[in-house]
Amino acid sequence: MTELHDLTVAEAARLVRDRHLAPIDLVDHLLARIERSQPTLKAFVTVDAEGARAAARAAGQAVVEGTPLGPLHGVPFGAKDIFDAAGLPTGCGYRPLASNVAKADAHSVAQLKAAGAILLGKTVTTQLASADPSPTVNPWRADRTPAGSSSGSGASVGARLVPLALGTQTGGSILRPAAYNGVVGLKPTYGRVSRHGIMPLAWSLDHAGPIVRSVEDAALVLGVVAGHDPRDPHSLNRPVPHYLPALAEPLPAPRLGLLTDVLEQAEPAIQAHLGEVAAQLAAAGASVTRVTLPEPFDLYLAVHTVTNLSEASVVHADWLARDRSDYSPRIRSTTMVGQVLPAWAYLRAQRLRRRLADVTASMMAQFDALLLPTASILPPAPDTTGDPSFQAPWSLLGLPSISLPSGVGDDGLPFATQLVARHLDEPTLFRVAAWVERVLAFTARPPERW
Amino acid sequence: VSLRHDPEKTIPELEAGLIAAAADAWGEDATDEFGRAVPAAAAALWRIGQEPLGPTDVEP
Numbered sequence: 001m002t003e004l005h006d007l008t009v010a011e012a013a014r015l016v017r018d019r020h021l022a023p024i025d026l027v028d029h030l031l032a033r034i035e036r037s038q039p040t041l042k043a044f045v046t047v048d049a050e051g052a053r054a055a056a057r058a059a060g061q062a063v064v065e066g067t068p069l070g071p072l073h074g075v076p077f078g079a080k081d082i083f084d085a086a087g088l089p090t091g092c093g094y095r096p097l098a099s100n101v102a103k104a105d106a107h108s109v110a111q112l113k114a115a116g117a118i119l120l121g122k123t124v125t126t127q128l129a130s131a132d133p134s135p136t137v138n139p140w141r142a143d144r145t146p147a148g149s150s151s152g153s154g155a156s157v158g159a160r161l162v163p164l165a166l167g168t169q170t171g172g173s174i175l176r177p178a179a180y181n182g183v184v185g186l187k188p189t190y191g192r193v194s195r196h197g198i199m200p201l202a203w204s205l206d207h208a209g210p211i212v213r214s215v216e217d218a219a220l221v222l223g224v225v226a227g228h229d230p231r232d233p234h235s236l237n238r239p240v241p242h243y244l245p246a247l248a249e250p251l252p253a254p255r256l257g258l259l260t261d262v263l264e265q266a267e268p269a270i271q272a273h274l275g276e277v278a279a280q281l282a283a284a285g286a287s288v289t290r291v292t293l294p295e296p297f298d299l300y301l302a303v304h305t306v307t308n309l310s311e312a313s314v315v316h317a318d319w320l321a322r323d324r325s326d327y328s329p330r331i332r333s334t335t336m337v338g339q340v341l342p343a344w345a346y347l348r349a350q351r352l353r354r355r356l357a358d359v360t361a362s363m364m365a366q367f368d369a370l371l372l373p374t375a376s377i378l379p380p381a382p383d384t385t386g387d388p389s390f391q392a393p394w395s396l397l398g399l400p401s402i403s404l405p406s407g408v409g410d411d412g413l414p415f416a417t418q419l420v421a422r423h424l425d426e427p428t429l430f431r432v433a434a435w436v437e438r439v440l441a442f443t444a445r446p447p448e449r450w
Numbered sequence: 451v452s453l454r455h456d457p458e459k460t461i462p463e464l465e466a467g468l469i470a471a472a473a474d475a476w477g478e479d480a481t482d483e484f485g486r487a488v489p490a491a492a493a494a495l496w497r498i499g500q501e502p503l504g505p506t507d508v509e510p
Contacts, residue, residue, distance in 0.1 A: 298497060299497060299498070299501065301494075302493070302494040302495075302497035302498050303494075303498060305490060305491065305493075305494035306491075306494050306495065306498060309487070309491055309494075324483070329483075329486065330486070330487075332483055332484075333483060333484045333485065333486045333487035333488075334487045334491075336472060336475075336476055336480070336483060336484035336487070337468060337472055337484050337487040337488060337491050338487075338491075339475060340453070340468060340471035340472050340474075340475050341453075341468075341491065341495070342453045342454070342455075344454075344455045345453075345455075345495055345498065347510050348455070348498050348499075348503065349498055350510035351503055351507065351508050351509065351510050352498055352501055352503070352508075353510075354508045354509065354510065355507075355508045358508075
C-alpha cells in the first residue's frame with residue numbers, strides 16, 4: 001500500500017471521499033514528518049498544528065455526516081510565506097514582517113480551504129520572493145540549493161511533507177523549485193490565478209501556482225484556484241475550463257517545438273538529457289520539430305530584467321527609503337538600482353515585450369507545446385537559487401508552463417523537462433503534460449530521511 | 451555618463467551611468483550595496499537599446 005506521505009492530492013482526496021482515510025490520520029502523519037524534517041530540511045517557517053488538526057477533525061465529521069464535499073476535501077497543503085493565511089504571520093522572510101499576522105486568507109488560500117483542503121503551515125520563501133537564498137535544504141542533496149524563491153514549497157513537496165504547496169513565480173520561482181526538488185510545478189497564464197493577498201515583487205510578472213507531484217494534481221488544483229477576482233486588477237474575467245476532463249481526452253501525437261537556441265545555452269548534462277527525452281517522446285509518437293525563438297533569446301531576458309528591476313524597485317520604494325538595513329543583498333541592490341533606471345527603459349521594455357508576445361504567439365500556433373529543459377543547470381551550491389533564464393521568458397509573456405521531473409543524473413540530482421503552451425491554453429498543456437508524464441514514467445524520489 | 455537613450459552607448463558606459471546615478475541617489479558610501487546589480491542592469495539596458503523602434507511601431 002502507498003505510504004500516506006506518498007499520496008498525491010487526487011489520491012488523498014479519493015481516499016477521504018470514499019471513507020478509506022480519515023483526514024486527521026493524514027494530517028497527523030504529515031505533521032510528524034514535518035517535525036522530524038524541520039531541523040535539517042527547514043522547509044516550513046510556521047506550522048499550524050492546532051489549526052490543521054481542528055480542520056481535519058471537522059473534515060472527518062463532514063464525511064461521516066454525508067455533507068457535500070469539495071474536490072480537495074481533507075487534503076493537506078502548505079503555502080509560501082508570502083501568501084496571507086488568516087491568523088498566521090506573513091513574514092516573507094523579512095524581519096520587519098515577522099509579526100505581520102494576516103487578517104484574511106489570500107484568494108488562492110481561501111479557494112483551497114473552500115474546496116476542503118487543510119493548511120498545515122507556511123513554507124519558507126527567499127526574502128520577499130527575491131533571489132537571495134533561503135535556509136531551506138534540497139532533499140535530494142543537502143549540498144545543493146532547493147532553488148527559490150518558493151524554496152520551502154518545492155522542498156516540502158519533494159520530501160513528501162505535503163502533497164501540495166502554493167508558490168509564486170516572477171522569474172522562475174515555481175518551475176525551478178519544482179525541477180530542483182523532483183516534482184511538478186505549474187505556472188498558469190498571467191491573471192488566471194488571483195494575486196490578491198500575496199506580497200508582490202513585480203506586478204506584471206507575478207504569478208501564483210501549485211507545486212505538486214503529478215499533472216493530474218496540477219489540473220485539479222488549478223481548477224480550484226483559477227477564476228476571476230476583482231480584487232486583483234489583472235485577474236482575467238474569462239471562464240475557467242474543466243481541466244480534469246481534458247486529461248482524459250485521447251491525445252493524438254502531440255506536436256512539440258524543441259527550442260534549440262535555448263537548449264544550446266544549457267550545460268552539457270542538461271542538453272544530453274533533454275536530447276534523450278525528445279528521442280523518447282518521438283519514439284512514443286510525438287512530432288518533435290526543432291525550432292528557435294522568433295527573436296533572440298537574450299532579448300527576452302533583457303526585457304524581463306528591465307521590467308523586473310523597475311517594478312520591484314517601485315513595489316519596495318517606501319520601505320527602502322525608510323530603512324533598507326533589513327533587505328538582503330540581492331533584493332537590496334536590484335531595488336536600489338531599479339530606482340535609477342530611466343522611464344524610457346521601462347517603456348521601451350514594454351514595447352518590446354508586446355512585440356515578443358506577438359511573434360512568439362505566431363510561432364507557437366503550429367505546436368501544442370514548446371519543449372525545453374526547465375533549468376539551464378542542475379541544482380548548484382546553496383549560495384545561489386540557480387539560474388532563472390529558462391523560465392523567465394514565459395513569466396514575461398504570461399504563458400502557461402509546467403515542469404515535469406524527467407530523470408536523475410549520476411550525481412543523484414533530478415532532471416526536469418518544461419512544456420509551454422499558448423495563452424490560456426492550459427487544457428492543451430495538461431493533455432500534453434499528462435502524455436509526456438506517462439511516456440517518461442518518472443518514479444524516483446529523494447532519499448528517505450524523515 | 452548620462453542615462454539618456456543612445457544606441458551607440460557601450461555596456462561600460464551604461465554601467466558608469468548607472469553607478470553615477472545610483473551614487474547620486476543613495477550616496478557614494480552605498481556603492482557596496484547597489485553595485486552587484488549594476489552589470490546585469492547595464493547589459494539589459496544596452497540590449498533593449500539595440501532594437502530599433504520607430505514612433506509608429508508597437509505601443510507599450
